[in-house]
Amino acid sequence: xxxxxxxxxxxxxxxxxxxxxxxxxxxxxxxxxxxxxxxxxxxxxxxxxxxxxxxxxxxxxxxxxxxxxxxxxxxxxxxxxxxxxxxxxxxxxxxxxxxxxxxxxxxxxxxxxxxxxxxxxxxxxxxxxxxxxxxxxxxxxxxxxxxxxxxxxxxxxxxxxxxxxxxxxxxxxxxxxxxxxxxxxxxxxxxxxxxxxxxxxxxxxxxxxxxxxxxxxxxxxxxxxxxxxxxxxxxxxxxxxxxxxxxxxxxxxxxxxxxxxxxxxxxxxxxxxxxxxxxxxxxxxxxxxxxxxxxxxxxxxxxxxxxxxxxxxxxxxxxxxxxxxxxxxxxxxxxxxxxxxxxxxxxxxxxxxxxxxxxxxxxxxxxxxxxxxxxxxxxxxxxxxxxxxxxxxxxxxxxxxxxxxxxxxxxxx
Ligand SMILES: Nc1nc2c(c(=O)[nH]1)N[C@H]1C(S)=C(S)[C@@H](COP(=O)(O)O)O[C@H]1N2
Ligand SMILES: [Mo]
Numbered sequence: 001x002x003x004x005x006x007x008x009x010x011x012x013x014x015x016x017x018x019x020x021x022x023x024x025x026x027x028x029x030x031x032x033x034x035x036x037x038x039x040x041x042x043x044x045x046x047x048x049x050x051x052x053x054x055x056x057x058x059x060x061x062x063x064x065x066x067x068x069x070x071x072x073x074x075x076x077x078x079x080x081x082x083x084x085x086x087x088x089x090x091x092x093x094x095x096x097x098x099x100x101x102x103x104x105x106x107x108x109x110x111x112x113x114x115x116x117x118x119x120x121x122x123x124x125x126x127x128x129x130x131x132x133x134x135x136x137x138x139x140x141x142x143x144x145x146x147x148x149x150x151x152x153x154x155x156x157x158x159x160x161x162x163x164x165x166x167x168x169x170x171x172x173x174x175x176x177x178x179x180x181x182x183x184x185x186x187x188x189x190x191x192x193x194x195x196x197x198x199x200x201x202x203x204x205x206x207x208x209x210x211x212x213x214x215x216x217x218x219x220x221x222x223x224x225x226x227x228x229x230x231x232x233x234x235x236x237x238x239x240x241x242x243x244x245x246x247x248x249x250x251x252x253x254x255x256x257x258x259x260x261x262x263x264x265x266x267x268x269x270x271x272x273x274x275x276x277x278x279x280x281x282x283x284x285x286x287x288x289x290x291x292x293x294x295x296x297x298x299x300x301x302x303x304x305x306x307x308x309x310x311x312x313x314x315x316x317x318x319x320x321x322x323x324x325x326x327x328x329x330x331x332x333x334x335x336x337x338x339x340x341x342x343x344x345x346x347x348x349x350x351x352x353x354x355x356x357x358x359x360x361x362x363x364x365x366x367x368x369x370x371x372x373x374x375x376x377x378x379x380x381x382x383x384x385x386x387x388x389x390x391x392x393x394x395x396x397x398x399x400x401x402x403x404x405x406x407x408x409x410x411x412x413x
Contacts, residue, residue: 003366005029009140010250011395012233016323018310022371029255031088031125033219035368040203041351046209046377049389055083055231055233055270056069056084056085056086056088056233057084057085057105058071058072058075058085058277059071059072059075059085059087059088059159059346060072060110060159060393062155062391063154064205065194065196066090066091066093066196067088067090067233068088068089068154069088069189070084070088070156070157070158070159070160070267070277071086071089071159071161071162071375072159072308073089073152073158073159073304073308073309073323073406073408074113074305074306074307074308074309075159076159076162076303076305076324077305077306077322077338078152078163078315079163079324079354079361080134080163080164080165080226081162081163081164081385082162082164082226083225083226083228083231083234084117084205085162086113086162086164086225086231086234086254087139087159087160088194088233088234088236089139089154089160089163089206089247089248090204090233091193091196091267091268092193092194092195092196092203092205093193093195093196093204093289094223094232094233095191095192095193095194095253096192096194096251097232099196100227100341101238101341101401102130102236102237102254103310104120105120105121105238105255106118106119106120106255107119107124107180107221107238107239107254107255107256107257108119108202108255108257108258109174109175109177109254109257109259110178110256110258110259110260111184111258111259111260111261112180112184112260113175113178113179113180113181113184113259114179114181114183114209115138115177115178115179115295115403116145116178117174117177117178119174119293121223121237121238122169122170124139124168124174124221124223124238125169125211125223126190126345128169128170128173128174128176128177128294129169129170129173129369130167130168130169131164131167131168131169131170132165132167133165133166133218133220133222133357133358134163134166134353134354134355134357134358135163135164135166135218135220135241135243135355135357135358136161136162136163136167136326136357136358136359137161137162137163137241137247138160138162138246138247138301138326139154139156139160139161139246139247140160140246140247140274140295140298140400140401141153141154141156141160141398141399142156142158142159142160142161142313142402143156143157143158143223143392143401143402143403143404144156144398144399144402145157145399146404147283147392147395147396147399147402148190148283148392148395148400149283149284150363150399152395152398153398158303159405160247161301161377162214162227163304163326163358164218164225164357165225165227165400166222166225166241167222167225167227168220168222168223168224168241168331169213169220169221169226170212170217170220171215171219171220171221171257171319172215172216172217172219172370173261174221175214175215175257177246178259179261180211180215181259183261184259184260184261184263185210185262185263186208186209186210186211186213186259186260186262186263186264187208187209187211187214187251187257187258187259187260187264188206188208188257188258188259188260188264188266189206189208189240189251189254189256189257190206190251190256190257190258190266190268191203191205191206191251191252191253191254191255192201192253192255193252193253201222201291202267203266203267204266204267204413205248205251205252205266205267205268206264206266206269207248207249207250207264207266207268207269207274208260208263208264208266208269209245209249211259211370213245213296214242216243216402218357219240219241219242219243220240220386221238221239221254222239222240222241223237223238226408234252235251235252235253235254236253238253238254238255239252239253239254240252240254240257243283243357244294244297244298244327244328244329244357244358245295245296245297245298245343246298246310246377248268248274249342249347251361254269259392263294268296271292271367272287272289272292272397272398272411273398274294274398274400275292275293275294275295275394275398276292276295276394276400276401277291277292277293277397278292278293279291279340279397280310280394281394281396282395283395284395284396285397287396287397291298292397294327295400295401297328297329298327298328298401298403299327299328299386299387299388299393299400299401299403300325300326300327300328300330300381300386300387300403301325301326301327301380301388302323302324302325302326302330302332302335302378302379302404302405302406303323303325303378303382303387303406304321304322304323304378304406304407304408304410305319305322305323305324306320306406307376307408307410308407309407310408310409310411311352311408311409311410311411311413312410312411312412312413313366313368313410313411313412313413314412315369315370315413316368316369317366317367317370318366318367319365319367319368320363320364320365320366320367321348321364321365321366321376321378322361322362322363322364323361323362323378324359324360324361324362325350325359325360325362325378325380326360326380327380327382327386328358330380330382330383330384331352331353331360331382331383332350332360332380332382332383333350333381333382333383334347334350334380334381335347335348335350335360335364335378335379335380335381336348336378336379336380337366337377337378337379338376338377339366339368339374339375339376339377339410340374341375342377342390345379346364346366347364348362348363348364348378348381349363349364350362355407362378368412370412370413371407371412371413372411373410373411373412374409374412375407375408375409375412376396376407376408376410377390377405377407378405378406378407379405386404388404388405389403389405390401390404390405392404393410
């Protein structure tokens with residue numbers, strides 16, 4: 001097994017700093033307790049872990065190998081998620097940028113196409129229309145933590161979601177240039193992040209989507225987030241953004257899109273990964289493999305980003321409660337809040353999305369009439385009439401698609 005410089009957490013400080021040098025400077029000394037201990041005993045990473053944490057200020061580290069970090073809800077208050085507040089979900093180790101520098105990075109389009117393509121990032125920028133869209137990305141396992149019995153995998157609570165602005169080209173335009181053949185069924189996304197085992201023949205993840213979804217004009221091959229190069233942890237220098245579907249479809253460090261004549265069977269496409277039972281099951285059921293169905297769009301959901309849970313509010317004076325709402329394949333049409341455990345609901349003001357697949361901002365003024373303990377609950381309803389449940393929805397073996405209402409505690413004083 002070749003031991004590359006990247007075999008640990010590992011990239012050099014130089015690479016981690018590509019998109020965040022100033023953040024590192026101003027945040028040194030602000031490392032959350034517990035972070036450095038996770039990395040203790042890992043040579044080479046002392047410096048990197050510091051840089052890493054500074055790049056993702058205030059995020060909760062769920063796992064260091066591979067890196068998985070989520071954002072506390074109150075730190076997702078911005079309408080446009082800044083790079084340092086976007087969650088990280090890695091399945092393997094970061095790519096070796098010394099072997100694969102941005103300047104010679106190529107994207108290959110092959111498989112069931114008439115003209116296979118090999119494009120540099122400069123080719124992408126020159127030969128295709130460059131578009132900018134705000135699109136949310138959420139891990140299919142966001143909310144897994146709340147399932148009973150628990151499911152294995154990262155114990156995401158609420159914060160595996162964010163909505164930055166992406167700049168890139170339409171996947172559709174690139175696929176049309178390559179000429180998708182009539183027998184095309186699915187895309188297959190390939191990258192150069194490395195498997196935790198070190199086995200070069202294994203991919204940490206390689207997912208795909210049906211051709212019809214890939215040809216949606218909102219699927220993008222992106223090279224920028226919020227007007228800057230993609231952060232290393234979020235896929236520098238090139239990634240896919242497949243809106244509305246599990247984040248796992250949005251391959252980071254993208255090197256190759258293969259068009260297949262069958263449903264892709266890469267890592268995390270088979271078994272129970274990113275699949276739900278075909279029928280409702282009781283908690284803890286062992287569902288036969290053949291009854292597990294690939295997840296397409298994510299359900300309607302919302303977050304309360306202010307106040308932070310546990311906040312104090314003055315009795316009898318209105319306070320603003322606000323957050324975001326989103327839904328896999330449709331706009332959110334209503335957002336309501338409750339301060340009496342769902343007995344009554346009050347309509348919030350809901351903004352239109354900046355563009356299709358951007359999350360929507362909402363706000364409501366709430367007044368607490370008596371001193372004491374309250375919970376603020378928020379529920380979104382989408383265009384199809386689907387609404388967030390008050391309790392954890394359908395148990396499933398891998399703990400996906402939990403869109404339960406977000407609740408925050410408020411003490412009126
Ligand atoms: N190459 C590669 N792409 C990947 C992953 C990965 O581990 N490797 N993780 C996927 C998963 S499961 C999610 S939820 C999103 C997370 O994107 P982010 O880390 O930029 O937030 O990236 C996806 N793309
Ligand atoms: Mo994910």
